[in-house]
Every structure is written in structure tokens, then in C-alpha cells.
Amino acid sequence: MIWIKIICFTNVTPCFKMLSNSLDKHMKKTLCGIGTPFMLAALATVALPALGLARYGISSLTLAMFAGALVGNVVPGLSAGPLVPGFRFVQRRVLRLGVMLYGLNLSVAQIVSAGSRGIWIDLLMVCSTLGLGWLIGTRLLGLDRETTLLASAGSAICGAAAIVATAPALKMNEQREVAATASAVAAVIVFGTVAIFVYPALYGWLGSDPAGFGAYIGSTVHEVAQVVAIGNLIGGDAEQVAVIVKMLRVVMLVPFVLFVGSRMAARSDGQGLSVPVPWFALGFLALAGVNSLHWIPPSATEGLKLLGTFCLTAAMAALGIDTNIGRLRQSGLKVFVLGLLLFVHLLVVGGAVNFWLLP
Numbered sequence: 001m002i003w004i005k006i007i008c009f010t011n012v013t014p015c016f017k018m019l020s021n022s023l024d025k026h027m028k029k030t031l032c033g034i035g036t037p038f039m040l041a042a043l044a045t046v047a048l049p050a051l052g053l054a055r056y057g058i059s060s061l062t063l064a065m066f067a068g069a070l071v072g073n074v075v076p077g078l079s080a081g082p083l084v085p086g087f088r089f090v091q092r093r094v095l096r097l098g099v100m101l102y103g104l105n106l107s108v109a110q111i112v113s114a115g116s117r118g119i120w121i122d123l124l125m126v127c128s129t130l131g132l133g134w135l136i137g138t139r140l141l142g143l144d145r146e147t148t149l150l151a152s153a154g155s156a157i158c159g160a161a162a163i164v165a166t167a168p169a170l171k172m173n174e175q176r177e178v179a180a181t182a183s184a185v186a187a188v189i190v191f192g193t194v195a196i197f198v199y200p201a202l203y204g205w206l207g208s209d210p211a212g213f214g215a216y217i218g219s220t221v222h223e224v225a226q227v228v229a230i231g232n233l234i235g236g237d238a239e240q241v242a243v244i245v246k247m248l249r250v251v252m253l254v255p256f257v258l259f260v261g262s263r264m265a266a267r268s269d270g271q272g273l274s275v276p277v278p279w280f281a282l283g284f285l286a287l288a289g290v291n292s293l294h295w296i297p298p299s300a301t302e303g304l305k306l307l308g309t310f311c312l313t314a315a316m317a318a319l320g321i322d323t324n325i326g327r328l329r330q331s332g333l334k335v336f337v338l339g340l341l342l343f344v345h346l347l348v349v350g351g352a353v354n355f356w357l358l359p
Contacts, residue, residue, distance in 0.1 A: 036087075038090070040320075041060070041310055059226075061312055068321040073325055087321060096168070099284055102308050105224075107288065121245070121354060125156070126252050129346060132345055133151065136342075137338050143338065147180045147184055147335055150180055158222070158249060159189075159224075164185070166253075186335075191343040210238040215245050218245025218247075220351075
């Protein structure tokens with residue numbers, strides 16, 4: 001009997017050691033995959049003020065995306081190697097935490113201060129951009145529905161943050177989600193950057209008052225950081241009005257994500273009974289409400305805002321690592337054509353709405 005125990009112990013113990021070593025290696029690679037985007041996010045956060053890039057409307061999210069893309073293209077094996085589970089964790093879990101904490105940037109007071117005019121302008125621009133993007137993307141350009149929705153959401157609502165928040169609701173497989181998200185983010189970043197140079201030139205040409213032009217900026221420019229940069233260049237009340245109107249657009253992200261989730265559920269089971277609940281989106285609204293009630297001390301609120309931005313920055317870095325040239329070539333130029341046409345729509349139709357339809 002003793003011999004049997006000895007034989008069993010000598011056979012089983014090496015198996016446990018091998019399993020333990022295998023798990024340790026897998027855990028180390030996963031943690032390394034999680035740590036890499038956070039390291040790039042930290043570098044982007046430090047480099048942004050050090051290089052003075054914020055004045056040009058470049059956010060830490062954009063900088064981290066470019067840094068990740070640089071690393072991913074220099075070391076192309078990263079996007080298909082053992083670190084991928086860690087990248088996916090950041091692209092999904094950390095991202096959702098960042099979106100939820102982003103709600104602390106909003107308050108009911110901001111919505112009230114914008115007035116009914118600001119709400120109607122934002123609603124009209126968001127709906128028209130989403131509708132036009134769907135028609136152009138799916139009908140004229142032949143893009144798939146997912147990439148079309150993501151690129152349209154980025155243009156209509158709040159740039160890269162809207163894209164990465166919408167992607168989980170589309171229920172794509174991991175590889176497809178990464179490819180569609182990366183191409184949509186790239187298109188939105190390109191034309192959002194162009195806006196930084198176009199809008200100040202338009203201000204000089206149109207001769208509008210700063211507050212009126214601020215509403216135009218907030219209702220049509222992609223990213224919050226770009227809105228702040230352009231408003232600051234214009235001066236006067238432009239920046240304050242632009243940020244308030246922009247935040248109204250950000251609020252519209254939640255009903256949009258809920259709508260997309262319900263439509264995807266309806267397509268999957270034919271009856272729409274199983275609607276996925278985007279808890280991070282509801283958390284976004286809940287924290288906006290908490291911020292309005294001032295239940296959290298100001299110092300803690302600022303800390304949570306920074307944490308949310310850092311989480312989104314890390315998610316963008318992880319996404320950038322997967323944004324290699326080969327995958328962008330697979331997407332082709334169509335998504336960039338869509339981004340260009342929606343940018344023109346925001347400029348022209350947005351101007352008509354702000355200065356003539358709802359002056």
C-alpha cells in the first residue's frame with residue numbers, strides 16, 4: 001500500500017509542477033500584455049504636457065494610439081503573440097471602466113446652461129450624421145455595418161471614445177472587433193486633427209461672435225480635446241460654450257449604445273427579447289448624476305476623472321498595437337472616404353444649422 005502511494009505521488013507531483021509552471025507562464029504573459037498598454041499610456045500622459053501638444057488639440061488618447069501603432073508596426077508579432085490576452089483585457093474591461101468614469105465630466109447644470117437651442121442643434125447633428133453615415137457607408141461605399149456604425153458614431157458623437165464604447169454592443173468576434181475599431185478610430189483621428197486647422201480659418205471668414213461660433217465648434221468637432229483647443233484659439237466665450245455643447249453630444253452616447261445593443265439582439269434572435277445591458281453606459285449616466293449632486297468631494301472627483309482618462313488612454317494604446325499597416329490595408333480607403341464625407345457634412349450642414357436654421 002505504501003509503494004502504491006509512493007508511485008502515485010512520484011507520478012502526480014511532476015504533473016502538478018508542470019501545470020503550475022504553465023499557469024505561471026501564462027499569467028506572466030497576460031500581465032505583461034496588460035502592463036504594456038499602461039506603460040504606453042503613462043508615457044503619453046507625461047509627454048503631452050512636456051511637448052506642449054495639448055495646445056494643438058492632441059489628447060493623451062490620440063498620442064497613446066499613435067504610440068501603440070508605432071510599437072505594433074515595429075514589432076508586428078505583438079498583435080498575434082502570447083501577450084494578446086492582456087491586450088484584449090485592456091481593450092474591453094479597462095475601456096469600459098474608463099467610459100463609466102468619464103461620466104464624472106458631465107452634470108445637469110451643463111445641460112441646463114446649454115438651453116433648448118443647444119440640445120436641438122446637437123440632436124439634429126448627431127441624428128443626421130449617423131443616418132447619413134449609414135447610407136453612405138452601407139449603400140454607396142459597400143462597407144460592412146459594424147465599421148460603418150463605428151465610424152459614424154465617432155464622427156457624430158465624441159470621436160474615438162464613442163467608437164470604443166460602441167464596439168462591445170456590436171457583439172463581433174475579437175479579431176473583427178479590433179480591426180473595425182482600429183480603422184474607424186484612424187479615420188476619425190485624421191479628420192478631427194484637420195478640424196483644428198480648418199475651424200479657426202472659418203471663424204475669420206464667417207465673422208461670427210465667439211459664443212455663436214463656440215456652439216458650432218461643440219456641435220460638430222469630433223474630440224473633446226479638439227473642441228477645447230479650437231475654442232481656446234478663438235478666444236472670448238467660444239471655449240466655454242463649445243465644451244458645454246460638446247458635453248451634450250457626449251450624453252447622447254448612452255441612448256445610442258442602448259439602441260445599437262437592442263438592434264443587435266433583435267437581429268440575433270428575431271424577437272429582440274434578449275437585450276444586452278451595457279452596464280458601463282448606465283454607470284456613465286449614474287456617475288453624471290452623482291457629479292450633479294456633488295456627493296463626491298472635489299479632490300476625489302478630480303482623481304477619478306484622471307483615472308478614467310488614464311484607463312481610456314491605456315485602451316487606446318492597446319488598440320494602437322493592433323493597428324498595423326496590414327490590417328488598415330484590409331479595411332481599404334473606404335472608411336477614410338466615409339470619414340471625409342461626414343467631416344464635410346459636419347462643416348457645411350453644421351454651419352447651416354448653427355447660423356441659419358437655429359441662429
